Amino acid sequence: MTTTKSAQQPTSQQTKGCAHNHAQVHNHADGRNHSQGHSHSHDHSHEHNHGNLPIVLYGIGLILYLVALLFVKNELLENSLFVVTILTAGYHVIVEGISETVSDTLSQKKFVPNVHILMTLAAAGAAAIGDFDEGALLILIFAGAHFLEDYAEGKSKREITKLLKLNPTEARLIQADGATKLVDVSVLKIGDELKVLPGDQIPTDGVILSGGTAVDESSITGESMPKEKTVMDEVFGSTMNGNGTFTMRVTKDSQDTVFAKIVEMVSQAQSNMSKTATKIKQLEPVYVTAVLIIVPIFILAAPFVFGWSWQESIYRGMVLLISASPCALAASAVPATLSGISxxxxxxxxxxxxxxxxxxxxxxxxxxxxxxxxxEGKPSVTDTYFVDETKKVDWLNIVVHMEKESNHPLATAMLEAFTETKALHLDVTNEIGKGLVTTFEGKHYRLGKIEADVSLPQVIKERNNAWMEQGKTVVSLTEDAKIVGLIALMDVPxxxxxxxxxxxxxxxxxxxxxxxxxxxxxxxxxxxxxxxxxxxxxxxxxxxxxxxxxxxxxxxxxxxxxxxxxxxxxxxxxxxxxxxxxxxxxxxxxxxxxxxxxxxxxxxxxxxxxKLAAVVWQNIFFSMFIVVLLVVLNILGKMDIGIGVLAHEGSTLIVILNGLRLLVPLKEN
CATH class of the missing domain: 3.40.50.1000 (HAD superfamily/HAD-like)
Structure with a gap:
């Protein structure tokens, strides 16, 4: 049974790091899209528009932490500074953890926590049991790591969206009196005539009316070599003109240009994630909810199972909150996918x-x-045969001059294959059903397909049949009704x-x-x-x-x-x-x-x-291995909050950087 694309290729709005997004966008092959579900989005790229405030507050928190750690000897003042550090450095962590968990829960009518709530609870828990310094350290490392994650993952998106900066903004519009006026590209209309000077960015799609140049079309085709353009050749907006000057006619509205279509594709590419990324995002709230259930049970059971004190159990519970956080898992697919697309x-x-x-x-x-x-998409000459090789050059010269009078695709192929050796003045006629005919030096010539009722010499018949069996088109040259040459053409691979x-x-x-x-x-x-x-x-x-x-x-x-x-x-x-x-x-x-x-x-x-598939699975296995390792070490009492945060956030950065390897061009096989 054949399944449809929409069933096979689930998509989601682009998410990152440990963020949530509960929207799905179905992009159809005809370019349409529609969204389903809840489009509320919150990710670590700060699309909720906190501006620079989180970074400023983080800097204040870091300074206060260092002051308390290095210079303050009074315990009350020291702990107070650690609390302020948690509140300032962790501003965006706490706000997103609480507000977005509440808003998502209300909008979806079910409990939808995010990983920020885990970190907020872990810091609050550490402070509650008197470990103010470790609570502050947790927030500093967690928030700082997320700023680094934002930068690392944003790099792959920036690589793609660099082309947005190539969008042309101005054009030289030719006025009625022949003068040019610099205008905004958005005001151009189909039929307007523009002038493009050397080094200009071509403002929109159109055709060249006069002049010629070489155009760098790498922004459109990815081809690094400039392409020669002349009258009636098509040019594309955002491409770069070389050393020539030309005039062009606008053939498309600015929103319909090839470049505009590319920008639209880039936008879709950044919002349509892989099946694995979508599954991970769907799993994340369930995973976080499970951690929030398991941690209290762990804290209550630990004194009886391991013989710990209640303070030790609470502390180990806070470490478990950190260790089991799915940040690295959530970052396993999205940065790698964006890097591959880039x-x-x-x-x-x-x-x-x-x-x-x-x-x-x-x-x-x-x-x-x-x-x-x-x-190649066009015919090319593949074989030739002439009954008298000593006359081949002269006959081919006649063919060239006859085909100069034709606009058939086969004529173009022959003119590309054969060169003029001597100037001739021929009166060429195109006779329907027969081909091109002319007279030269008293002899009658015809260039066209072999007539069905003509009796062929054996060598001509064999050549013709062999080439026809190879899928080639065979054209014959006759001199006074006698076939003197065969030319085979084919659209070659x-x-x-x-x-x-x-x-x-x-x-x-x-x-x-x-x-x-x-x-x-x-x-x-x-x-x-x-x-x-x-x-x-x-x-x-x-x-x-x-x-x-x-x-x-x-x-x-x-x-x-x-x-x-x-x-x-x-x-x-x-x-x-x-x-x-x-x-x-x-x-x-x-x-x-x-x-x-x-x-x-x-x-x-x-x-x-x-390679993308391999990298994503590497990331998934590595992130889960780190979670299991940290949980086991915590149970064995070999882990504290500081080490747990370092290992946890370090694993997240490793996963993201591993995904960014896909930005590097693959080596040739």
Whole structure:
């Protein structure tokens, strides 16, 4: 039975550290989203807008703690300063612990505590039994560690949102009199004409009307090499102009540009977390509630079970509160997921959410559209044959001059393959059903497909049949009704395809090519690339059915296509990858987009996904090991509050930093 994306890929609003968030956002492949549940959010990035107050109060608390510890000898004054330290340094911990537990509990009509309440109770408990210094130390280390966590985890989010700073703000609008006026990008309308000077940021999407340049499109495609642009070429907002000057016409509103679509994807990526992260966040309130139940039972039972005094039992109970806190567990998935998304975004691979990146590691099948995904997307000359090699150069020169008069895609391929050797003046006519015809030096030439009723010499027949069986298009050149040459063309596999298919096979992932082309053409490409299965003569509306069958037979399936005629299949697949090449349509449809048609970035994304899964499980096992270790040491009497806080917060930072390793580019295999 095939399940839908929304069922397979639970999402949640982005959370961090030991924070809570009870919202779920379902991002659909068509770009729509809707939220469910309670959207109240509180995390350690201080979205409740405390400003700089917590840091200022923390600094005051730290100073008071050091004064009390080093200079004050009066016990009453010393303990008073420790209490003030708890209240100042722990301001945001206490406020969030109490207020947000209350608000979440009321909004959800059930007890929903957070980890801050555990730390607040532990500090209060330590002070209640006279250990004011350790209560103050607990708050200082806990609050200080959280400021560091904020910075560490924020780094992965900042890596992604750096592109927001690339948003163009001004444009040089050409006035009626030809002068230019600097205006805000938001006032531009479709049809406006702009001037772009050397070094300018291109303000919006459009086409070049005059001039030419080289454009750095790395903010859109991730491609570091500048791309040459000339008249009628498309340019994208946020990209950087090189040394040329050009005029352009605006073709899209500012909110519909490719860059705007990318920003939207980034926003979705930061709010759509992985299944593991979602499960952890759902588990956290239950875990904290269990700790709040277990600790009082532990305190009451310890004097009878271990023979401790009541003061020792209460103290050990406070240490247990700290040791069992799920901070490290809560931070196991989110920073790692954001780091992986950031790593890929900088390389032109954009995900609409962490769930898609996380699930990529589990795929069992990949289906490819042929044209433009596995292949170059345009025909290329692959073979030539001429009956007289001594005349080949002259005949090819005639072919070049004949094709100069044509705008057919095959003409472009031939003009790219062959060069003019001598200037000719030909009168070329395009005869429907026959091809191009001309006369030169008294001889009649025709360039087109072989006519069906023509009797062919054996060598021509053999060449033609062999190339046709390979899925190639064959064009013949006739001289006075006699075939003198054959030219074979084909949409050839791009340079990256073979390596990507080989990688997927090494991972045990089944590969299928889906194409609307004839079976012989599809099988020729599939054989060259060593693809497992071919589905040919497929209409766009039937592609989704093939994906559904793959999901039933193999398991989770990815579809890679151009994002337009592959739309039904991209939506049906567990993860739809659009080979965007900068198209906003692809971004709207797919779950992930490769901004230029470089298939190697897909295999790189799969490797990042596998590493993400490994890092998350490392973090989960490590965080739970630390909890168990601290609890056991506490029961054995080998742990105090200070060491417990250091070990606990240290483990949380280690987990976050381990996740941030995914910001580092993976080494080539």
């Amino acid at each position: 790593n890929l975004a900088k390389r032109g691979v954009l995900f609409k959410g962490g769930s898609y990146l996380s699930n990529l590691a589990t795929i069992k099948a990949v289906a490819f559209d042929k044209t433009g995904t596995l292949t 791009n340079k990256a395809s073979a390596g990507v298919i080989e990688y997927l096979r090494s991972q045990g992932i089944q590969t299928t090519m889906i194409t609307g082309d004839a079976k012989v053409t599809g099988e020729a490409v599939a054989k060259e690339l060593n693809i497992d299965k071919v589905q040919a003569n497929v209409l766009p509306e039937n592609k989704s059915f093939i994906i559904s069958e793959l999901q039933k037979d193999a398991g989770p399936t990815v579809m890679l296509g151009d994002g337009i005629n592959d739309a039904p299949a991209l939506v049906q697949a567990d993860i739809g990858f659009a080979m965007g090449d900068g198209t906003d349509i692809a971004i709207d449809i797919a779950d992930a987009v490769i901004m230029n048609n470089d298939l190697t970035k897909f295999s790189y994304a799969h490797r990042v996904s596998k």
